[in-house]
Amino acid sequence: MPARPSTRPATPTPVRPTAEAHAAQSPTVNATITAGFWAERRDVNARVSIAQGPDRLTEAGNLRNLRRAADGETSGYEGGVPFMDTDVHKWLEAAGWQLGDPTTDPGQAAELAERVREIAGLLAAAQQPSGYLNSYYQVAKPEAEHFTELRWGHELYTAGHLIQAAVAHHRATGERELLDVAVRFADHLVETFGPEGSGKPVDSVDGHPEIETALVELARETGDARYTELAGYFVGRYGGVFPSRSTKGPGRAGYCQDHLPVREAPAVTGHSVRQLYLLAGVADLAAETGEPELRATAERLWRDMAARQSYLTGGIGAHHSDEGFGHPYELPNERAYAETCAAIAAVQFGWRMALLTGEARYSDLAERTLYNAVLCGVSLRGDTYLYDNPLHVRDGHADQEGARPHRTPWFSCACCPPNIMRLLASLPGYLAATSTDGGTLHVHQYAAGTLAAPVAGARAALRVTTDYPWDGRIALTVEETGGSAWTLALRVPHWSATGWRLAVNGASAPTGSFEHRDGWLRLTRTWAAGDTVELTLDLAPRFTLADPRVDAARGCVAVERGPLVYCVEAIDQPKLPAGLGLDDLVVDTAAGIGRAERDDLPGGVTGLTLTARPRPRPEPDDAAPWWPYRSLDDAPGAPGGEPLTLTAIPYHAWANREVSAMRVWLPADA
Amino acid sequence: MPARPSTRPATPTPVRPTAEAHAAQSPTVNATITAGFWAERRDVNARVSIAQGPDRLTEAGNLRNLRRAADGETSGYEGGVPFMDTDVHKWLEAAGWQLGDPTTDPGQAAELAERVREIAGLLAAAQQPSGYLNSYYQVAKPEAEHFTELRWGHELYTAGHLIQAAVAHHRATGERELLDVAVRFADHLVETFGPEGSGKPVDSVDGHPEIETALVELARETGDARYTELAGYFVGRYGGVFPSRSTKGPGRAGYCQDHLPVREAPAVTGHSVRQLYLLAGVADLAAETGEPELRATAERLWRDMAARQSYLTGGIGAHHSDEGFGHPYELPNERAYAETCAAIAAVQFGWRMALLTGEARYSDLAERTLYNAVLCGVSLRGDTYLYDNPLHVRDGHADQEGARPHRTPWFSCACCPPNIMRLLASLPGYLAATSTDGGTLHVHQYAAGTLAAPVAGARAALRVTTDYPWDGRIALTVEETGGSAWTLALRVPHWSATGWRLAVNGASAPTGSFEHRDGWLRLTRTWAAGDTVELTLDLAPRFTLADPRVDAARGCVAVERGPLVYCVEAIDQPKLPAGLGLDDLVVDTAAGIGRAERDDLPGGVTGLTLTARPRPRPEPDDAAPWWPYRSLDDAPGAPGGEPLTLTAIPYHAWANREVSAMRVWLPADA
Incomplete structure (x- = not known):
């Protein structure tokens, strides 16, 4: 592989708006994660998951399917889904970002x-x-006319993942082999798809969006605006494309946003x-086109997702049967689907x-989602995965047929699994961005490492030192800067909006020396x-309530600390009176939350303690x-008996030992 | 059609154990329902649903599929499921029971x-x-070897419904045409299925049980014990028959009880x-064989179903995605599947x-299930149906794509739909039974009409007069009796265990003149x-709590009156302060439950009133x-403002007007 320049202008990142984009910020930041929480998770991702x-x-x-396609075979397709290729593509994308990361072990990089x-x-x-290029249609359905089964065939979805992989690989390594494949396919799509009257043979979209965001990124990578135009056509085309077979479930139009x-x-x-x-495609197009309606x-729709779904x-998608959103505030815990993807x-x-x-706000929620709903999807060892992510596993569950969760090596x-790989491999790309006016460096996520970007006409470089999210102190040291003034903007998470402290060069920052507004300091x-800046976020553990319309959390509290949602896993708890289990406990909120002094928790996490009594x-x-x-009239009595001390661990660390009961929302006296 | 003897020995009923059965009671009772609640529902069932x-x-x-099979066609099968025939069979069974009911309008009976x-x-x-006989395999898959796709093919399931229809028709009318068809098919099954070493070519079961109970009943109807033996083989055969593809969902072995x-x-x-x-097949076989283990x-398993699922x-089966049981106490309201079937x-x-x-206890739960979980499955007009039966429909639901419930004429x-038809048509068969020692007439369900049975060696006949479940008084008048003493046993539902009154010949029954134990008076x-007996059950409306392990009902009460579960449907409620809906109300339990003085409720039901305040x-x-x-620390305040009077209606009457929000479990201050 060609040597990557150490002075690369920016981290290879999945989203790189063009210079003309109507975007507030630009991710032209060279970021590394060298220590701490995310370095550990990414090291496992590289050494175990991706490897x-x-x-x-x-x-x-999957690879044999592609081999068969290459050999012109028309039978023997393996796998139960038509999009087996996408697992390959997503792995390639993960490998691409990993190759673009200077912290990757050189031996592994060569092998990758x-x-x-x-x-x-x-x-x-x-x-x-x-x-x-699609091994399913080439091997299993060679007789099918291409792009005639778009409701379920995933042809464009598969093309989209190929394109994203190619962009990642090219952006990270400069090599063109994958990009050339993607460009040939994308050019074929440009020739094939278009509105009625355009002279293009197919006027339709894919039942699974994905091609849209991929095409915009390919345009960004190649400078060929035809791909953005095609993405715009696809994004606008949804709405009445497919005949609706049903008013509910996967048959309904809204299942694929075609309502x-x-x-x-x-x-x-x-x-x-x-x-x-x-x-994602809509947001990409909004940036590139500046269209206010997009x-x-x-x-x-982001706000609807965040506020009601x-x-x-940060997990979303409540329903198992259509892997979909439920109704607003319909968020069952035991039956949460909350798919990792x-x-x-x-x-x-x-x-x-x-x-x-x-x-x-967008990075506020993304931080929460990363630490909790995403990270729970892969084991601490990086070798097994969860597909759906419940917030409650009941007592006795482990004894039942089909007991879950079974973290499994593959599905x-x-x-x-390869979706987690690509996200974690690309994580440095999510840390920081510069304002498009060039005057501000925004730090969106906190991880120990380095950030460098052109600000105020010169290169600025910062070292970030932190043990976040275990410790609230985030120290940023200016290592390089031009002579002009510029703004360092630090995101203050909503849960720390009133509890942070700021010091500059060792002294508490006086009012007037900074601005705190809309989540940015x-x-x-x-x-x-x-120069040093030390931001200390408020990591006091807290009890959290849900909106009363979240029926599934009625009468319960959750425990959070910083960005981490905690859960109580039965395996960590003291022996309960005979016959009682986790589901029989009621938390005494007045007793507060303590720090667990235990060294037997999975992954060395910071544990918390609660007080509860059996009901x-x-x-x-x-x-x-x-x-x-x-x-x-015959209601059972209030909780009583000796108080018990429960241990809570971060939700992302659950299900890393034998299967036991687990709760995020805990019945409480509050 | 041949005239049915008015002195028939017993109501044609779906379950008629043999004289040798090891059963405590025998349904050799001639029962009619002539007035009141069930007469109205059954009249609609006959005149609208069945018609x-x-x-x-x-x-x-469905009928064209059978026509094609009769004509030897091997293409054109209609419908998305392989068991389209069973809708026909279940309708035939319903028609059979209806033909056996002397209250059926003679004109309709002739047409039926x-x-x-x-x-x-x-x-x-x-x-x-x-x-x-199976139109799917004859028309759509003529090349398939029979009984080789039993995991999903429903061949024996379909045969079972054919047999049940034939038994109903023969039992009700004495006609043999359908029975002869069923016997030929059953004989074919006897020749085909058996354990390894039996010389029978197929050693397997159906992925959908149903044939077992059908075969026992065919044996009862024909006296041919080979069918009971075959049923016993099938019942015992489950457990490792089918390769398990998964540990969850329809792929798992337990999905079809094959674990x-x-x-x-x-x-x-x-x-x-x-x-x-x-x-049902297990219970039938237990009765016929006397095997204690069965x-x-x-x-x-009944107790597990009742107490934890x-x-x-009375609805069961919490999960949409596999139409199955969830974990114990996992009973989500909004996402209740609770299939009518x-x-x-x-x-x-x-x-x-x-x-x-x-x-x-068995009839106690059956009563509850009939009045609530079954009856909600058909509209009051009898022309539209629900498949799944949620206990909560959220505010704003009607505005959403795929809004439910849509009662629809068919699925x-x-x-x-035909399952409801057959159950309601056979309902007189569920009212009463005699003890197998011949000395007691047990009244299991209360409906205005007649009951006649051989008791203590002679015919006893009773007239039942009641407006139950709207009124708690059930009057039974002896119209005919032999000269020997016998026992009249009346079921006292669990919710009335301490609140009933009993009068005999107009006078309160003194202690010692009766026995009350285990739900029987x-x-x-x-x-x-x-002689007259008047039992008055306690219909005082009551607030009900769930076991605390039912997370979905935490912090809520339900309202019940007698066997009826009530719900609050938004359409009946006063105008709420702007922006608030049903999901924002909290019931004031101390204010009690009143009687709604309204004549605009669906089906003329007795409405109840509650007091609530917006949260x-x-x-x-x-x-x-x-x-x-x-x-x-930032919890919203307690409910306040002017109290509102809410109207609750029986759950079975919901969704008979425009779609609106609905709740069975109501957040409460209790």
Whole structure:
């Protein structure tokens, strides 16, 4: 592989708006994560998850499918879904970002580059002369006319992931082999798709959005605006494309956001990954075109998602049966679907919104989603995964047939594992951005490492030192700066809005020396090398309540500390009186939250302690000992007995030991 | 049609244990329902639901499928499921019971008999020489070897419904045409299925139980014990028959109860209709064979269903994605599946258990299920249906794409509508039974009409006069009796266990003149014609709490009156302060429950009133107005403002007007 210049202008990142984009911020920041929480998670991602990828893709048949396509075979397709190729593409994208990261171990980088080269060669060999490339249609359905089964066939979805992989690889390494494959396919799409009257043969969209955001990024990478135009056509085309078979479930139009033109949609709906990939494309287009209606659409639907459809973890998509959004505030805990991919998509959409608008809220939610709803999707060891992410696992669950969660090394529909890989590999790209006026460096996420960017006409470089999220202190040291004044903007999470402290060069920052507004703490000065800024966020653990319309959390509290949502896993708890379990405990909120002094918690996390009492099990009703309901007059007594000290761990660390009961929302006396 | 003898020995009923059965009670009772609640519902069932059946079966293609099979066509099968025939069979069964009911309008009976004759002829014509009959396999898959796709093919399930229809028709009318078809098919099954080493070619079961209970009943109807033996083989065969593709969802073994031999199953699991049809067969076999382990299995699994898996309505099966049971106490309200068919199956299973054991609890739960979870499945007009039955529909739901419930005239998988038809048509068979020692007449369900049975060696006849469940008084007048003493046993529902009153011949029954134990009130005496017994059940409306482990009902109360579960439907409520909806109200339990003096409620039901106050919507958090969670320190205030009077209606009457929000469980201050 070619040496990567150490003075690269910016981290290879999945979203790089053009210079002409109507975006508030630009991610032209060279960021590294060198220590601490995210360095550890990313190290596991690189050494274990990404490294195991080719074996998983071999075992599951994905690579053999492409081999068959390359060899012109028309039978033997393996796997239960038509989009098996996308697991390969997402792994390639992860490998691409990892290759673009200077912290990657050189030995691993060389091995990764070799595997990427092999697979890129396979893709080039499998690509048809037209540019078309899809092992399912080439091997399993060679007789099918292309792009005639778009409701379920995932052809453009698969193309989108190929394009994203190619962009990542090219952006990170400068190599063109994958990009050339993607460009040939994209050119084929440009020739194929267009509105009625355009002379293009197909006027339709994919049942699974994804191509839209991919095409915009390909345009950004190649400078070819035709791809942005095609993305704009696709984004605008949803709304009545497919015949609706049903008013509910996957058959309904809204399942794939085809119920209304997206500009008219009042709320998020349907399959949550489809919805958010579409919205990522909307945000990308809003940035590139400056169209106010597209921006308003993205803002409106993000807010609907955040305010009415989000679990405390940032997880979204309540329904199992259509992997979709439920109704507003319908957020069941035990039956949360909260697919890992949907959380990843929410982070990707959120970052596009952060760049588009410059508003802190998008990174506020993305931080929460990353630490909780995304990270729970992969084990601490990096070798097994969760697809859906419940917030409650009941006592006795482990004894039941089909007990979950089973973290497993892979899934028959394996969308989530390589999706986590690509997100974590690209994480440095989500840390910081410069204002498009060039005068401000915005720090969106906190991780120990380095940030460098052109600000106020010169290169500014900062070192970030922190043990966040375990410790609230984030120290930033100016290592390089020009002579002009510029603004350092630090995001203050909403949970710390009134509890932060700021010191500059060791002294508490006096009022007037900074501005705090809308989630951003702005310090403007003529910086000098060696200047330090220390922001201390409020990590006092807190009890959290849900909006009363979240029925599933009625009468409960959750525990949070900083960006981390906590949960109580039965395996960590003291022995309970016989017959009682986690579901029988009531938290005494007045007793507060303490720090767990234990060294046996998974991943060395900071544990918290709570006080709870068992609630008496109701005595059976003599007239109906078989019935779990009873008269209000016969209500069981209040919780009593000796208080118990419970230990809570961060939600992302749950399910890393034997299966046991777990709760995020805890019944409480409050 | 042949005249039915008015002195028929017993109501044609779906469950008629043999004289040798090891059952505590026998349904050899001649029962009619002539007035009141169930007479009205059954009149609608006969005049509207059943009468419309042939049109629906024509429109949906079911009858054309059979026509094609009869004509030897091998293409053109209509419908999305392989068991389209069963809708026909269940309608035939409903028609059979209706023909056996002397209250059926003679004109309608003649028309029904004619349609049954036509369809029976079609079935006979479609039947293959082997006895095999299944339009899906004959028309759509003529090349498939029979009984090789039993995991999903529903061949025996379909055969089972054919057999049940034939038994109903023969039992009700004495006609043999349908029965002959069923016997030919059953004989084919006897020749085909058996354990390894039996010389039978197929050693397997159906992925959807149903054949088991059908075969036992066919044995009862024909006296041919081979069918009971085959049922016993099938019941015992589950447990490892099918390769398991998954640990969850429809792919898991437990989905079709194939995870364990049923005698070893600790709990109900999987697809709830499959589970309960299997258990109906287990109960039937326990009665016919006297095997203690089978009886213990049925008792154990019924109790698990009742105590840990039942909604307040009696509905069961919490999950949408596999139409199955969730975990114990996992009973989400908004996302309740509670399929109408599962409730029907629970009633059918419960009746078998009532006869097997003689215990009142089974009819106690069946009553609740009938009045609530079953009856909500059909509109008051009898022309539209619900498939799944939520206990909560949220504010604003009606405005959403895919808003539910849409009661619809039929479904693409139309199992529920003809299932309701057959249950309501057979309802007189569920009212009463005699003890197998011949000395007691047990009244299980209360409906105005007549009951006649052989008791203490002579015919006893009673007239039942009641406006139950609107009024708690149930008057029974002895119209005919022999000279010997016998016992009249009246079921006292669990909710009235301490609140009933009893009068005999107008005078309060003194202690010692009766026995009250285990849900039965037993009066033993030498009855004389003209004797009256008046039982008054306690219909004081009551607030009900759930077991605290039912997370979905935490902090809520429900309202019940007698066997009726009530709900609050938004359409009946006063205008709320702007922006507030049903989900913003908190019930003041101390204000009690009143009687609604309104004549605008659907179906003329008795409405109840509650007092509630709006809960203030939390003020947005300045730091995160987009986030629905907040610190406990920032909890919104208590409900306040002017109290509102809410109207509640019986759950079975909901969704009979325009779609609006609805709640069974109401947030309460209790």
